[in-house]
Amino acid sequence: MLLLALFAPWVSPVDPGAIDIRTRLTPPSWMDGGSSDHVLGTDNVGRDVLSRIIHGARVSLFVGVATVLLGGIFGSVLGLIAGYFRGWVETVIMRLVDIQLAFPSILLAVAIMALVGPSMMNVVIVLSIATWAPFCRVARGQTLQVCNQEYITAAEALGLRDWTIMWRHVVPNIINPLIVVASFALATNIINEASLSFLGVGVPPSTPTWGGMLGEGRNYLRIAWWVSTLPGIALMLSVYSVNMLGDWLRDVYDPRIGD
Amino acid sequence: MLKYVAKRLLMAVFILWAVATIAFALTFLSGDPATLMIGDHWTSEQIASFREAMGYDRPLLVQYGDFLAGLPQGDFGVSVRQQIPVMDLILQRFPATLELTAAALFLIVFISIPIGVLSAVKRNSLADRVAMSGALFAQSVPTFWLGIMLILVFGVWLRWLPVSGRGTFLHLLLPAITLATFSTARIARLVRSSMLDVLGQDYIRTARAKGLPNWRIYYVHALRNALIPVITLLGLEIGGLLGGALITETVFAWPGIGRLTLQAIQARDLPLVQGVITFGALVFVLVNLVVDLSYSFIDPRIRHE
Numbered sequence: 323m324l325l326l327a328l329f330a331p332w333v334s335p336v337d338p339g340a341i342d343i344r345t346r347l348t349p350p351s352w353m354d355g356g357s358s359d360h361v362l363g364t365d366n367v368g369r370d371v372l373s374r375i376i377h378g379a380r381v382s383l384f385v386g387v388a389t390v391l392l393g394g395i396f397g398s399v400l401g402l403i404a405g406y407f408r409g410w411v412e413t414v415i416m417r418l419v420d421i422q423l424a425f426p427s428i429l430l431a432v433a434i435m436a437l438v439g440p441s442m443m444n445v446v447i448v449l450s451i452a453t454w455a456p457f458c459r460v461a462r463g464q465t466l467q468v469c470n471q472e473y474i475t476a477a478e479a480l481g482l483r484d485w486t487i488m489w490r491h492v493v494p495n496i497i498n499p500l501i502v503v504a505s506f507a508l509a510t511n512i513i514n515e516a517s518l519s520f521l522g523v524g525v526p527p528s529t530p531t532w533g534g535m536l537g538e539g540r541n542y543l544r545i546a547w548w549v550s551t552l553p554g555i556a557l558m559l560s561v562y563s564v565n566m567l568g569d570w571l572r573d574v575y576d577p578r579i580g581d
Numbered sequence: 582m583l584k585y586v587a588k589r590l591l592m593a594v595f596i597l598w599a600v601a602t603i604a605f606a607l608t609f610l611s612g613d614p615a616t617l618m619i620g621d622h623w624t625s626e627q628i629a630s631f632r633e634a635m636g637y638d639r640p641l642l643v644q645y646g647d648f649l650a651g652l653p654q655g656d657f658g659v660s661v662r663q664q665i666p667v668m669d670l671i672l673q674r675f676p677a678t679l680e681l682t683a684a685a686l687f688l689i690v691f692i693s694i695p696i697g698v699l700s701a702v703k704r705n706s707l708a709d710r711v712a713m714s715g716a717l718f719a720q721s722v723p724t725f726w727l728g729i730m731l732i733l734v735f736g737v738w739l740r741w742l743p744v745s746g747r748g749t750f751l752h753l754l755l756p757a758i759t760l761a762t763f764s765t766a767r768i769a770r771l772v773r774s775s776m777l778d779v780l781g782q783d784y785i786r787t788a789r790a791k792g793l794p795n796w797r798i799y800y801v802h803a804l805r806n807a808l809i810p811v812i813t814l815l816g817l818e819i820g821g822l823l824g825g826a827l828i829t830e831t832v833f834a835w836p837g838i839g840r841l842t843l844q845a846i847q848a849r850d851l852p853l854v855q856g857v858i859t860f861g862a863l864v865f866v867l868v869n870l871v872v873d874l875s876y877s878f879i880d881p882r883i884r885h886e
Binding site for chain 2: 430547566
C-alpha cells in the first residue's frame with residue numbers, strides 16, 4: 323500500500339479524473355461486458371476504478387499518518403507533562419481528556435467539518451483533535467510508573483533540569499506503548515477519514531478517496547456493485563494490515579497493555 | 582461511598598457543561614450564524630431580521646447565559662428548519678436509536694462473551710486462532726462498507742431482507758448486525774485476555790483443587806472477575822453506539838438520533854446540532870456513571886473511600 327501510494331502517478335493505468343460518459347459503469351474485465359482498458363471497471367461517469375483506488379491510497383495514508391503524528395505528539399507531550407509535574411497541571415490536562423472522550427469523536431468531526439467546509443487540511447486538523455486523548459492517557463500512566471523508578475530520583479538528585487530528565491530519561495522509557503497506540507490510531511483514522519468522505523464532509527470529491535468512491539457508488543449498488551465494493555476491500559485490507567502490525571507490536575513490547 | 586458518588590456526579594455535570602459550551606462555541610466557529618443558516622440567497626434585511634428573531638444580535642455572553650439556563654430543562658431552542666422545539670425532535674427520534682442500540686448490545690454480549698471465554702479456555706487451539714483472527718478482521722471492516730455489503734447481498738441479490746427504514750423485526754436485523762460487528766470483535770478480544778489473566782490467579786487453582794467442575798470454575802469463579810474491564814469497555818461502547826450510530830443509521834435510513842444529527846448538520850440547523858451533541862454527551866456520561874458505580878456491586882472489594 324505504501325509503495326502504491328508513493329508511486330501512484332506512475333503505476334495507475336489511466337488518469338483517475340478522466341471522465342468518459344460513453345464507458346460509464348463498465349464492469350470489471352473478468353465479467354460480461356468488461357473491457358481490458360478498465361481492469362476493475364468504471365464508475366458512474368466513466369472514471370477508472372483501479373486508478374482511483376490507487377490514488378485513493380495516497381489520501382488514506384497521508385491523512386492517517388499526519389493525524390497520528392499531530393494528535394499523537396500533542397497528546398503524548400501533554401500526558402508526559404501531566405505525569406511528570408503532577409499537581410494542578412495534571413488535573414487540568416486529565417479533565418480535558420475526560421471531556422474529549424465524552425464526545426463521540428466522529429460526531430464532533432462531522433459537525434466541525436460541516437461548518438468549516440470540506441478540505442484535506444481541515445480533515446487532518448479535525449481528526450488530529452479526535453486522536454490526542456488516548457495518547458495523553460497512556461503517556462501519563464507510563465510516566466507515572468517511570469517516575470517512581472530510582473534512576474529518575476537519581477537524575478533529580480544530580481540536579482538535572484526537568485526538561486533534560488523528561489527528554490533523556492522518561493521519553494525513551496514510555497515510547498514503546500505509545501507506538502502501539504499509534505498503530506491502532508492509524509487504523510482508526512484511516513476508517514474515520516473514509517467515513518467523513520463517505521458522508522460528503524471530508525476530502526472534496528475532486529480528489530479520489532476510498533470513502534468518497536464508496537459514497538458515490540452506493541447510489542448505483544443495484545446496477546454496478548463494483549464501484550462501492552472494490553474500494554471497500556482496499557480499505558479493509560489496509561486497516562487489517564495496520565491492525566495486525568499493531569497486534570504484533572503489542573506482543574513484542576508489552577503483552578499487558580490493554581485494548 | 583457517598584462521597585465518591587457525589588464526586589462522580591459533580592464530575593459528570595462538569596463534563597456536560599464543557600461539552601455544551603463547545604457545542605455552543607461551534608455556532609460561532611464559522612462567523613455569522615444567521616448568514617450560515619439561511620444562505621446567500623436572502624437580502625441583507627432579511628438576514629438581519631432573522632438574526633434578530635433568533636437572538637443572534639444580542640451580546641455573546643447573554644446568548645451563552647440563556648443557552649446554559651435552558652439546559653437543565655432540556656431547552657435547546659427551536660429547530661430553524663422544522664420550527665419544532667429541538668428537545669421534541671430528539672425525543673421523537675430517540676426510541677428508534679434505543680431500539681437499534683439495544684438490539685446491537687444484545688448481539689455484542691451474547692456473541693462476544695462466549696467466544697472470548699472459549700478462546701481463553703482453549704488457548705492456542707485451532708478454535709482460538711480462528712476466533713481471534715476473525716475478531717481482528719471484523720475490527721478492520723469499516724462500518725459503512727459492511728452496511729452497504731449487507732444491503733448488496735441480502736437486499737439486492739438474495740432479496741431476503743428489507744434494506745431501509747424501521748418497522749418489523751426484519752428491518753432491525755441488518756442495521757443491528759452492522760452496528761454490533763466492531764464492538765463484538767473488540768469485546769471478544771478483551772474477554773479473552775481478561776479471562777487469561779484471571780485463570781492464572783491463585784483462587785482458580787484453589788477452586789480446581791476443591792474438585793469443582795470446569796464449567797463452574799469458568800463461568801462462576803473466573804468470568805465474574807474477568808468481567809470488570811469488560812464492563813468498562815462495554816459502557817464506553819454503549820455510549821459510542823448511542824452517539825455514533827450516525828453512519829449505520831444513514832446507510833439504512835434508520836429514523837434515529839444519528840440520522841437526525843446528519844440531517845441537522847447538512848441543513849445547518851444550528852440549534853438542532855447543539856441539541857444533539859449535548860444530548861449525545863449526556864447519554865454517554867450517564868451510561869459511564871452507571872458503569873462506574875456498578876463496579877462496587879459486581880466486586881465488593883472495590884469500595885470507594
